[in-house]
Amino acid sequence: MDVFGHLATGFAIALTWQNLAYCFAGCFLGTLIGVLPGIGPLATIAMLLPITYALPPVAALIMLAGIYYGAQYGGSTTAILVNLPGEVSSVVTTIDGYQMARRGRAGPALASAAIGSFIAGCVGTVMLAAFAPPLTEVAFKFGPAEYFSLLVLGMIGAVVLASGSLLKAIGMVVIGLMLGLVGTDVNSGTVRFAFGIPELFDGVDFVPIAMGIFGYGEIIANLSRPPEHREVFATKVNGLMPTREDFRRMLPAMLRGTSLGCVLGVLPGGGAVLSSFAAYSIEKKTRLREGELPFGQGNIRGVAAPESANNAGAQASFIPMLTLGIPPNPVMALMIGAMTIHNVQPGPQVMTSNPELFWGLVASMWLGNLMLVVLNLPLVGIWIKLLTVPYRWLFPSIVLFCALGAYTNSNNVFDVWTLALFGLIGYLFYKLELEAPPLLLGLILGPMMEENLRRALLISRGDWGVLVTRPISASLLAAAAIMVLAVMVPAIGKKRKQAFIED
Numbered sequence: 001m002d003v004f005g006h007l008a009t010g011f012a013i014a015l016t017w018q019n020l021a022y023c024f025a026g027c028f029l030g031t032l033i034g035v036l037p038g039i040g041p042l043a044t045i046a047m048l049l050p051i052t053y054a055l056p057p058v059a060a061l062i063m064l065a066g067i068y069y070g071a072q073y074g075g076s077t078t079a080i081l082v083n084l085p086g087e088v089s090s091v092v093t094t095i096d097g098y099q100m101a102r103r104g105r106a107g108p109a110l111a112s113a114a115i116g117s118f119i120a121g122c123v124g125t126v127m128l129a130a131f132a133p134p135l136t137e138v139a140f141k142f143g144p145a146e147y148f149s150l151l152v153l154g155m156i157g158a159v160v161l162a163s164g165s166l167l168k169a170i171g172m173v174v175i176g177l178m179l180g181l182v183g184t185d186v187n188s189g190t191v192r193f194a195f196g197i198p199e200l201f202d203g204v205d206f207v208p209i210a211m212g213i214f215g216y217g218e219i220i221a222n223l224s225r226p227p228e229h230r231e232v233f234a235t236k237v238n239g240l241m242p243t244r245e246d247f248r249r250m251l252p253a254m255l256r257g258t259s260l261g262c263v264l265g266v267l268p269g270g271g272a273v274l275s276s277f278a279a280y281s282i283e284k285k286t287r288l289r290e291g292e293l294p295f296g297q298g299n300i301r302g303v304a305a306p307e308s309a310n311n312a313g314a315q316a317s318f319i320p321m322l323t324l325g326i327p328p329n330p331v332m333a334l335m336i337g338a339m340t341i342h343n344v345q346p347g348p349q350v351m352t353s354n355p356e357l358f359w360g361l362v363a364s365m366w367l368g369n370l371m372l373v374v375l376n377l378p379l380v381g382i383w384i385k386l387l388t389v390p391y392r393w394l395f396p397s398i399v400l401f402c403a404l405g406a407y408t409n410s411n412n413v414f415d416v417w418t419l420a421l422f423g424l425i426g427y428l429f430y431k432l433e434l435e436a437p438p439l440l441l442g443l444i445l446g447p448m449m450e451e452n453l454r455r456a457l458l459i460s461r462g463d464w465g466v467l468v469t470r471p472i473s474a475s476l477l478a479a480a481a482i483m484v485l486a487v488m489v490p491a492i493g494k495k496r497k498q499a500f501i502e503d
Contacts, residue, residue: 217426
């Protein structure tokens, strides 16, 4: 059956009333958490994982995917209206989006964000449908050595593509790797670094760590600020449609942002955040047309490009997760967790053993992007009303839901204490300007790296040469080496730092 036949099957599955309902629920929740600062798709998906136990696998993944790419839409709303990004990937949108709102052009800014997100989401889904089958064929040629080399490339990518200090990013990955060593060794059955605590015999649970760092850590950081910086006030929006001149300027920017997001979204450690920063950086280097406002003063390209890029990056990040079983970011790691909950083995066999799940999910993304356009433009007024809720009333409910999510994940109070501890650690990261994603990727990829390396060495009877004598493995290690050498070149290292600095 060709791709079109598979897509027809996927739409037949996605268009059932049940799956449409869960797709809408995921998109609505994603938009809501994107609008609300301090909550992200990571914590929300982590909290909702226990709820998906009772759902069919296809419905569960459709809803969780809707939350992820829906949050990319919602994050732009507060970034434009009140200069407060609901999502990390929407930080760049505040630069020109808020200036447009101050000039009375919040409507065109919101419309350009929604249209750009829709176009990018659709293109990203086309890319997923087109490139997933050939990637799956390649994935069947992967053995333990190839998987180890791929994970090494992903780990190095997470370090190189992280914003800020390279040394700090390396340190965070090392901490994640150390946490990943805790628990019972798969090969020997020996308990390592558990310090006699029975709850650690199975390893450190990813969910409370993620919710603690991103949920509680963000709340503590918000509460440490003066109250006037936490209160959010409504902004009046009049009119939504951009002018013909706006379309002429923003459409090329959307295409550039979409292309960049599709490429960077596949890379481990890249995804939506890096895509939005890189897209804005490219637009700033593009010549201004006559009569066009400078960047930072309300240029519509400064909204359209990063919003297109972060949505394309979010959609493209499903490719390595579905075809190779490798999570390119922490949210995709939770998606893999959801698949294992439903006894679906992540990796290249998903497309052959569970074609209904794979193609149903792909088809649902087109439907979800259409739902999000309908949701985001008419409901701007409702999101603004939610933002007027004082933070002192909002944060206790977030704390409660995170604690409930951690407890119901394993029905263990130990996870609640872990959540609280990593909330304090998350706040410490915030104060020290340390990025948490490299740590989480180290925690996720570390055990997988160790397991595949030891399998490769067992098969080769201890011969390390197996990593460089197999062509695919050698190519991946060479790419990792080139990435390390490139970032060590002074000119490239300087450009890497400048990519994350905004005027």
